[in-house]
Amino acid sequence: MTAAAPIETDVAIIGAGPIGLFAVFELGLLDLKCHLVDILDRPGGQCTELYPEKPIYDIPGLPIVTGQELTNRLLEQVKPFNPQFHFNEMATGLEKLADGRWKLSTDAGTTLIVPVVVIAGGAGSFVPKRPPIPGIEVFENAGDGVGVHYAVRKMENFRGKNILIAGGGDSALDWTINLAPLAKSLTLVHHRDGFRAAQHSVNQMRELEAAGKIKFHVASVKALHGEAGKLASVTLAGADKSEWHHETDAFLPFFGLTIKLGPIAEFGIHLNENLIPVDTAKFESQTLGIFAIGDINTYPGKLKLILSGFHEAALMSQAAFHIVRPNEKLRFQYTTSSSSLQKKLGVS
Amino acid sequence: MKIVAIDRQGKEHTLEGRDGWTVMEILRDGGLDIAAECGGACACATCHVYVNDGWFEKLPAPSESEIDMLDMALAVEPNSRLSCQIVCSETTDGIKVTVAPE
Ligand SMILES: Cc1cc2nc3c(=O)[nH]c(=O)nc-3n(C[C@H](O)[C@H](O)[C@H](O)COP(=O)(O)OP(=O)(O)OC[C@H]3O[C@@H](n4cnc5c(N)ncnc54)[C@H](O)[C@@H]3O)c2cc1C
Numbered sequence: 001m002t003a004a005a006p007i008e009t010d011v012a013i014i015g016a017g018p019i020g021l022f023a024v025f026e027l028g029l030l031d032l033k034c035h036l037v038d039i040l041d042r043p044g045g046q047c048t049e050l051y052p053e054k055p056i057y058d059i060p061g062l063p064i065v066t067g068q069e070l071t072n073r074l075l076e077q078v079k080p081f082n083p084q085f086h087f088n089e090m091a092t093g094l095e096k097l098a099d100g101r102w103k104l105s106t107d108a109g110t111t112l113i114v115p116v117v118v119i120a121g122g123a124g125s126f127v128p129k130r131p132p133i134p135g136i137e138v139f140e141n142a143g144d145g146v147g148v149h150y151a152v153r154k155m156e157n158f159r160g161k162n163i164l165i166a167g168g169g170d171s172a173l174d175w176t177i178n179l180a181p182l183a184k185s186l187t188l189v190h191h192r193d194g195f196r197a198a199q200h201s202v203n204q205m206r207e208l209e210a211a212g213k214i215k216f217h218v219a220s221v222k223a224l225h226g227e228a229g230k231l232a233s234v235t236l237a238g239a240d241k242s243e244w245h246h247e248t249d250a251f252l253p254f255f256g257l258t259i260k261l262g263p264i265a266e267f268g269i270h271l272n273e274n275l276i277p278v279d280t281a282k283f284e285s286q287t288l289g290i291f292a293i294g295d296i297n298t299y300p301g302k303l304k305l306i307l308s309g310f311h312e313a314a315l316m317s318q319a320a321f322h323i324v325r326p327n328e329k330l331r332f333q334y335t336t337s338s339s340s341l342q343k344k345l346g347v348s
Numbered sequence: 349m350k351i352v353a354i355d356r357q358g359k360e361h362t363l364e365g366r367d368g369w370t371v372m373e374i375l376r377d378g379g380l381d382i383a384a385e386c387g388g389a390c391a392c393a394t395c396h397v398y399v400n401d402g403w404f405e406k407l408p409a410p411s412e413s414e415i416d417m418l419d420m421a422l423a424v425e426p427n428s429r430l431s432c433q434i435v436c437s438e439t440t441d442g443i444k445v446t447v448a449p450e
């Protein structure tokens with residue numbers, strides 16, 4: 001990836017879940033500008049990824065609100081502060097600069113230079129599930145269009161290749177449909193003859209199969225074969241346990257996402273059982289200038305609730321202000337009565 | 349009311365079930381390594397278990413949404429279930445499950 005010019009701003013937030021989003025509001029009231037990084041392709045974290053349509057009953061003042069609605073409302077609330085989102089990007093590196101600021105880098109080449117970093121990473125990043133096939137990792141990162149891939153970044157890479165796709169959700173079917181025209185051959189395998197995908201995708205897949213453009217088997221991948229990290233074939237097992245060999249250049253498993261702590265573990269911040277211990281006045285980690293709020297932090301009495309994270313965001317913002325603007329004074333104000341806060345919110 | 353659970357290391361645990369609770373909750377509270385990321389919302393498939401020894405047939409059939417969600421589970425077998433969708437009751441007393449690989 002070509003690195004873009006570094007972006008200098010006030011605060012970098014890792015995670016655009018409900019707590020990262022509300023932090024934008026609290027920091028915004030104090031005139032601090034934020035950039036957010038999230039590996040997901042949209043905001044909301046667990047709320048939108050795991051339970052968009054489930055009702056939440058313990059958000060103060062909102063007797064019932066779904067995960068998606070809460071996210072939408074938070075987005076509306078932070079809009080006046082114009083936060084900048086970097087979606088589909090993993091925060092991978094954190095480094096202290098000579099001038100005391102932090103350099104946060106992502107796997108997509110974004111660099112943020114900031115006095116304050118807020119980790120609102122929840123239980124960690126959402127990453128693709130890896131099938132429990134022995135030795136699968138050997139065939140990952142084997143190069144464009146060959147070996148094991150959990151995402152398709154560039155379709156062109158798969159032109160002329162023999163492709164095997166596993167899974168029965170929307171991603172498995174969408175990529176079957178999209179890659180079929182350019183693949184040399186495409187085979188889809190799934191453990192049942194039924195799919196958890198949009199009906200029109202299922203129809204399209206069945207048409208491709210009927211026209212002989214793709215193959216579909218009720219089967220699962222049991223083993224991968226190849227020399228020196230170069231995938232050559234797989235062992236497939238059918239519903240009746242019969243096994244056969246299938247030659248392929250690429251294997252694309254699509255089984256959705258799971259949560260792994262991920263790169264935060266390598267930032268050099270003190271962790272306790274994958275959580276970041278913080279104090280309860282500032283919610284700062286043991287590394288000065290690095291704050292942790294929401295599900296990722298721990299302190300005596302911690303409750304992993306959205307409302308706790310909101311409170312943590314408010315206190316953290318006060319402390320962050322003193323780091324970003326060391327020579328300025330903070331005055332406590334209510335949004336109800338402060339004309340300067342209302343100006344920032346665009347309501348006066 | 350008992351649940352016999354085999355963990356990923358092959359070790360057998362006998363846990364006390366609770367009427368109306370899900371098998372996932374009993375496994376998690378019993379300290380077994382089961383992610384159950386969505387907390388039982390049938391939205392993650394990380395509470396996947398195999399139901400053993402004839403118990404699969406004795407359980408009420410999985411719902412449409414559980415069958416759909418199993419599409420996101422790894423290493424699915426004919427006796428696969430999502431443990432957050434199995435509710436403990438007198439009829440599940442003694443049920444035997446194996447935690448599926450991650
Ligand atoms: C089914 C279910 C029901 C729930 N019900 C309730 C409820 O009723 N009430 C309640 O208060 N709470 C509830 N919760 C808990 C609530 O969802 C969490 O407390 C909340 O989502 C935590 O928010 P967060 O912003 O701290 O983290 P998350 O929502 O986990 O968001 C963290 C984000 O950070 C991203 N991330 C992490 N690391 C990186 C990295 N290195 N690079 C890029 N991105 C990264 C992740 O992709 C993710 O999007 C429920 C949770 C579940 C699963």
Ligand code: FES
Pocket residue numbers: 372384385386387388389390391392393394395417430431432433
């Ligand atoms: S806990 Fe998520 S599907 Fe069962």
